[in-house]
Amino acid sequence: MDQVRIGIVGLGNMGSGHARYLSKGEVEGAVLTAVCDGDRQLLERVAGECGEGVAAFDDASAFLSSGLIDGVLICTPHYSHPPLAIEAFRNGLHVLIEKPAGVYTKQVREMNEAAAATDKIFGIMYNQRTNPMYRKLRELIRQGELGEIRRLNWIITDWYRPQHYYNSGGWRATWAKEGGGVLMNQAPHQLDLWQWIAGMMPTRIRAFCSFGKRRDIEVENEVTAYAEYANGATAVFITSTCETPGTNRLEVTGDRGKAVVEEGRLRFWQLDVSEPEFNRTAKESFAAPGKREIPIELEPGDGEQHIGITRDWVRAILTGSPLLAPGEEGIRGLTLANAMLLSTWTDGWAELPLDEDLFYRLLQEKIQASGAVRA
Structure with a gap:
């Protein structure tokens, strides 16, 4: 061929x-x-x-x-x-x-x-996997430049949607037709990048989703989630479609440095010595390891x-x-989205691997009560 x-x-x-x-x-x-x-x-x-x-x-x-x-x-x-x-x-x-x-x-x-x-x-x-910033950040982590990951924070609220957007199609923001809100429509790329860049999935997630917050819709349009990993790392993911001006800031901290992606720029700071090593040898109560910002060169543009x-x-x-x-990797970001909804619906932790049968059953209840079905 x-x-x-x-x-x-x-x-x-x-x-x-x-x-x-x-x-x-x-x-x-x-x-x-x-x-x-x-x-x-x-x-x-x-x-x-x-x-x-x-x-x-x-x-x-x-x-x-x-x-x-x-x-x-x-x-x-x-x-x-x-x-x-x-x-x-x-x-x-x-x-x-x-x-x-x-x-x-x-x-x-x-x-x-x-x-x-x-x-x-x-x-x-x-x-978004073609974006030079995210590709470079993933490379830095894979090469050990940040050391072991300890914390990830992503605030992604820069996709404001007025009520008119939701009114523009009867399928929008309904459980029966769209299957979810910001986690299903706007945030899938960030949920994918979160696990793709980190190279690992959480062990459990506790999330707080608001459904129809300040909008006449059924599904989630504001989410705050906290995740824990097997190595002790934590993550916070915040997203919303009813906040403006919005923010898009990803911060990853490891035991050898920190990286921040914001406003079209990747910044990277590296410690002179790893935090665990410094902690073992420090002789002063308020001492901290030295650090330096390392310039990062990226390909121009936002990728193909x-x-x-x-x-x-x-x-x-x-x-x-x-x-x-x-395509097989699409299940990973979706797992994060499903876990956030399941955590909110059950008002507790969502353990990973996910209880897929429970999620499916609760989703069916939402679909049956959906305005798109009643219409």
């Missing part, structure tokens, strides 16, 4: 965006050959914009089994990601899904098992983002190169 025939299912904002750069030939080795959406008017408009030779389908099963595509980019509503991916694998297709991987880990685990049973390339659109993940996926299909964002 020297070219990958790609189809897109779901032509909303994200799907249409992917269709534009693919139809322009901006991904080497890829050609857009088919699009699919249940909205005929939207389907005809996007297919027309893509030019001749792009087939249009309003039925997902017919699209996946058409033989016109080698790989599919899934950009549909959250709940449908796993079932469509599983059907695509059964049709012998490579799969790239938009975030989040799904709404609940039990469903995503089934998708991962289906992927493992094939030899197809499975990716997820975690485009969405088109970069698509290029990486196509390259993996054609050459067998490793993926930057394997």
Whole structure:
């Protein structure tokens, strides 16, 4: 194979965006050959914009089994990601899904098992993994420059949403249609980066989610979570869609230094001697180890983002190169989101591995009471 025939299912904002750069030939080795959406008017408009030779389908099963595509980019509503991916694998297709991987880990685990049973390339659109700041921070940690991680703090509140945003679609901010709020819609990239950069998952989480805080919605739009790790490290994650001006600050402290990502900049301070060693040898009550800020050089810009993940996926299909964002890893950030909701619903700690059956049962209760169902 020297070219990958790609189809897109779901032509909303994200799907249409992917269709534009693919139809322009901006991904080497890829050609857009088919699009699919249940909205005929939207389907005809996007297919027309893509030019001749792009087939249009309003039925997902017919699209996946058409033989016109080698790989599919899934950009549909959250709940449908796993079932469509599983059907695509059964049709012998490579799969790239938009975030989040799904709404609940039990469903995503089934998708991962289906992927493992094939030899197809499975990716997820975690485009923030292309950002030079986050890539460099991960590298610093992997190389031991910060030492053992002791604390992670992320305040991410710079995606303000007024009521009009939630009123713009009946599926928005409902348990039945979207499956959650800020943790499911805005924060999946940060939840992924949190565990990807740290290189480890917490052992338990205690969270406090506010549902419909200062907004007429069902789902969580403000979250404060505290997590603990096996090595004694802790983390705090704070997010909100009803706060402005917002903040986006990630701080990681290790026993050899500290790194901060904020306002498009990565800063790194390193201790002259590790904190444990200094603690053992200090002879003064108020002494502290010396430190110095080490300049960090980054590639310009914020990475290739969405088109970069698509290029990486196509390259993996054609050459067998490793993926930057394997689809199987989507379950990790989703586990953090599910744990935060479960902790709030049960008013207690959510232990990891997650009680997936309990989460699923409580989610079903929310879905049955959802306004989207009653409507």
